[in-house]
Amino acid sequence: MDGRRWNELRRFQCRINTHPNSADGSSFVEQGNSKVVCIVEGPMEPPSRSQLSATEATLNISLNVTPFSSIDRKRRNKNERRIQEIITSLKRTFEQSIITDKYPRTTISITCHVLTLDGGLISAVTNSITLALIDAGIAMYDYISSVSAGFYDNTPLLDLNQLEENDLSYLTIGIVGKSEKLALLILENKIPLDKLEGVLAIAVAGGHRIRDMMDKEVRRHGELRLSKLANK
Amino acid sequence: MAKVLGYEYGKKEVMRTKYGVVSGLWVCAESQYKKIREKFPSSFDQSGHNEEVLKGTRRMLLSATERSYLYESLHSKHIIRPDGRNIKQFRPIQSHTGFLELSNGSSKITLSDGSECIVSIKAKVVDKAQEQDLVSVDLEIAGHREDSPYTLSLTSTLQSLYAKHIPRESLNLTSKFAYKLYIDILVIATYSHPLTMMSLATYLALQSTFLPKLTSSVDDKEIEEQPTFHDYEFVKLQVTVPVIFTVAVIGENCIIDPSAEEMEVSDNGLIVSWFDGKPISPMGTVRLSETNIKSLNPALIVKSVDLVSSIANSPWNVQIILS
Numbered sequence: 001m002d003g004r005r006w007n008e009l010r011r012f013q014c015r016i017n018t019h020p021n022s023a024d025g026s027s028f029v030e031q032g033n034s035k036v037v038c039i040v041e042g043p044m045e046p047p048s049r050s051q052l053s054a055t056e057a058t059l060n061i062s063l064n065v066t067p068f069s070s071i072d073r074k075r076r077n078k079n080e081r082r083i084q085e086i087i088t089s090l091k092r093t094f095e096q097s098i099i100t101d102k103y104p105r106t107t108i109s110i111t112c113h114v115l116t117l118d119g120g121l122i123s124a125v126t127n128s129i130t131l132a133l134i135d136a137g138i139a140m141y142d143y144i145s146s147v148s149a150g151f152y153d154n155t156p157l158l159d160l161n162q163l164e165e166n167d168l169s170y171l172t173i174g175i176v177g178k179s180e181k182l183a184l185l186i187l188e189n190k191i192p193l194d195k196l197e198g199v200l201a202i203a204v205a206g207g208h209r210i211r212d213m214m215d216k217e218v219r220r221h222g223e224l225r226l227s228k229l230a231n232k
Numbered sequence: 233m234a235k236v237l238g239y240e241y242g243k244k245e246v247m248r249t250k251y252g253v254v255s256g257l258w259v260c261a262e263s264q265y266k267k268i269r270e271k272f273p274s275s276f277d278q279s280g281h282n283e284e285v286l287k288g289t290r291r292m293l294l295s296a297t298e299r300s301y302l303y304e305s306l307h308s309k310h311i312i313r314p315d316g317r318n319i320k321q322f323r324p325i326q327s328h329t330g331f332l333e334l335s336n337g338s339s340k341i342t343l344s345d346g347s348e349c350i351v352s353i354k355a356k357v358v359d360k361a362q363e364q365d366l367v368s369v370d371l372e373i374a375g376h377r378e379d380s381p382y383t384l385s386l387t388s389t390l391q392s393l394y395a396k397h398i399p400r401e402s403l404n405l406t407s408k409f410a411y412k413l414y415i416d417i418l419v420i421a422t423y424s425h426p427l428t429m430m431s432l433a434t435y436l437a438l439q440s441t442f443l444p445k446l447t448s449s450v451d452d453k454e455i456e457e458q459p460t461f462h463d464y465e466f467v468k469l470q471v472t473v474p475v476i477f478t479v480a481v482i483g484e485n486c487i488i489d490p491s492a493e494e495m496e497v498s499d500n501g502l503i504v505s506w507f508d509g510k511p512i513s514p515m516g517t518v519r520l521s522e523t524n525i526k527s528l529n530p531a532l533i534v535k536s537v538d539l540v541s542s543i544a545n546s547p548w549n550v551q552i553i554l555s
Contacts, residue, residue, distance in 0.1 A: 021346025022421035
């Protein structure tokens with residue numbers, strides 16, 4: 001659609017520690033024209049006892065798709081079913097990848113603001129949460145990098161934009177680090193079973209590329225911090 | 233059984249000072265809570281509202297000695313503000329504009345304490361006969377519900393301000409159609425009173441708003457015609473935009489743009505709207521702190537308007553803030 005090859009990612013840019021004064025961890029991810037800001041606070045004492053678990057950390061994720069994010073301005077209800085479903089699956093994913101038993105009796109609250117949306121909502125949000133958690137210094141087993149892939153006319157396509165997403169069937173995966181393990185797999189419509197493998201294969205390859213780019217940003221930021229420390 | 237009065241969760245005694253109950257320490261025994269409540273009813277009225285305000289502001293807490301020190305230094309004839317500003321000085325502001333491709337105008341403002349706000353302007357072509365207001369303000373503050381009284385009151389303040397003072401003519405397209413502006417404000421973090429930040433961000437966004445250029449004729453009284461637009465050329469929106477200033481009153485002193493700590497010790501707060509070289513409505517008091525709210529000497533209102541006018545009417549200052 002936008003002149004990319006079938007296995008090409010959109011422009012991926014990320015920044016971590018974008019809100020050093022207001023949050024424990026923060027990140028900004030641009031995937032194509034989608035822009036997501038993620039803010040992590042915690043691990044902190046929970047606001048109410050009922051949310052407390054004696055053995056592990058509890059995750060609180062809120063996803064705010066702003067009314068101005070799409071081309072036509074549209075007010076979204078926070079309790080919209082699709083948003084709630086995404087939150088639930090994100091929660092399950094990150095409960096598995098954060099070493100939650102390191103932080104008993106605490107909550108980690110994650111807030112994502114989607115500023116502009118051009119396809120790949122779940123993948124952009126997942127990547128931004130991973131980066132913000134790393135920035136907050138929360139122990140994780142590995143990166144969760146996420147990308148979407150669709151299927152059109154016998155060819156798998158990587159990283160769809162909004163127009164492609166509207167017309168094609170696609171899936172979003174979250175990959176654990178450099179392995180081929182999936183932490184997240186969301187398929188909202190149908191893909192023929194015999195073609196699924198090819199779609200997954202390019203998605204995994206794309207996910208590894210994104211992991212490398214996120215890693216590069218984290219290391220760049222780490223070096224920056226280190227040089228500041230060294231200069232003191 | 234301990235009762236949590238507010239947001240902060242720590243096991244300390246509630247302290248009483250000459251300024252009222254210290255708000256940093258919010259956990260006490262149930263019986264004690266009742267006693268304090270009877271003794272200082274003013275600190276606890278509208279307690280639901282208080283908790284709402286506290287939710288977004290977690291670092292405002294001062295100890296009794298810090299509070300009294302700060303109060304004395306802001307109360308004295310020669311004001312010493314904790315960050316060394318003079319009474320007319322704003323905190324450093326960082327801003328970006330035009331970073332949202334899908335909006336007609338956008339801006340982001342970050343204050344030095346980490347408060348941050350993003351504004352998007354979207355325009356839609358509407359039939360003038362059917363729309364009363366050509367400006368619609370929508371506000372979202374992270375950590376607050378959309379229907380919370382805090383958010384709603386801020387929304388209505390801004391809505392009335394912009395709907396009244398952004399001239400309809402500047403949004404005119406043809407004799408039938410006009411642009412309607414949707415101003416969406418997203419506050420990502422706020423530690424001090426967010427009105428100034430929001431109004432400055434909106435000012436910036438409106439000043440950097442580009443609307444599609446009209447290619448069909450302006451006069452469509454005779455012929456039924458839908459307006460058509462140029463494919464890629466845009467026209468910059470030309471509007472004059474009102475700005476809101478927050479002033480904290482401490483004793484006989486007025487200071488502009490109070491930080492969270494200054495808000496905590498202030499006697500009262502004022503918002504002053506400024507448009508076209510003169511103060512306009514809405515102008516009034518705001519709750520800046522939870523505890524010691526004192527009544528306001530009317531002379532101080534005049535004083536704070538003078539303070540705002542000395543800032544707003546000096547082109548140098550406005551340029552510094554808004555460039």
